[in-house]
Amino acid sequence: MSEAIKVGVVMGSNSDWDTMKHAVEIFQQFGVACEARVVSAHRMPDDMFAYAEAAVGRGLKAIVAGAGGAAHLPGMLAAKTVVPVLGVPVQSKALSGVDSLHSIVQMPKGIPVATFAIGAAGAANAALFAIAMLANEDAALRAKLEAFRSAQTEAARAMVLPPVG
Ligand code: RP5
Numbered sequence: 001m002s003e004a005i006k007v008g009v010v011m012g013s014n015s016d017w018d019t020m021k022h023a024v025e026i027f028q029q030f031g032v033a034c035e036a037r038v039v040s041a042h043r044m045p046d047d048m049f050a051y052a053e054a055a056v057g058r059g060l061k062a063i064v065a066g067a068g069g070a071a072h073l074p075g076m077l078a079a080k081t082v083v084p085v086l087g088v089p090v091q092s093k094a095l096s097g098v099d100s101l102h103s104i105v106q107m108p109k110g111i112p113v114a115t116f117a118i119g120a121a122g123a124a125n126a127a128l129f130a131i132a133m134l135a136n137e138d139a140a141l142r143a144k145l146e147a148f149r150s151a152q153t154e155a156a157r158a159m160v161l162p163p164v165g
Pocket of ligand 1 (some may be wrong): 015090
């Protein structure tokens with residue numbers, strides 16, 4: 001039997017995939033069962049509400065939601081579920097993702113969305129943050145996270161700069 005999905009990665013359009021795949025890659029690297037779907041707030045609002053309303057019952061522990069421009073998906077999911085929503089601003093063509101960032105980060109008091117950096121780094125970090133939350137109840141996952149951090153530290157220590165000129 002396949003492992004139960006723990007985390008959802010959702011996005012407003014398939015044009016967001018180049019950014020959001022970085023979250024999925026991290027979940028796969030850590031062996032966290034996740035699903036990836038397009039759930040557009042504007043083009044399929046009923047599906048978005050159904051996804052949010054089913055999240056607790058399906059056992060989702062976090063939802064990583066990415067969107068660009070008028071990025072309402074993370075906030076509206078958060079409005080419809082108590083499952084933690086982690087928002088990723090996708091870099092937009094017109095305003096480079098500052099519009100996405102502002103749309104996601106400026107939530108009203110009472111309906112939080114954890115908001116990450118614009119683009120691929122934000123998507124990867126959202127996944128790492130979700131993993132850190134899951135690791136509170138999962139010693140094996142915590143060990144993987146600690147190993148990831150150690151490897152990253154060693155890679156940074158091994159960095160060599162090129163000579164000037
Ligand atoms: C948003 O509109 C999506 O999240 C995407 O970032 C943006 C553009 O969507 P497409 O026109 O590329 O489908 O809803």
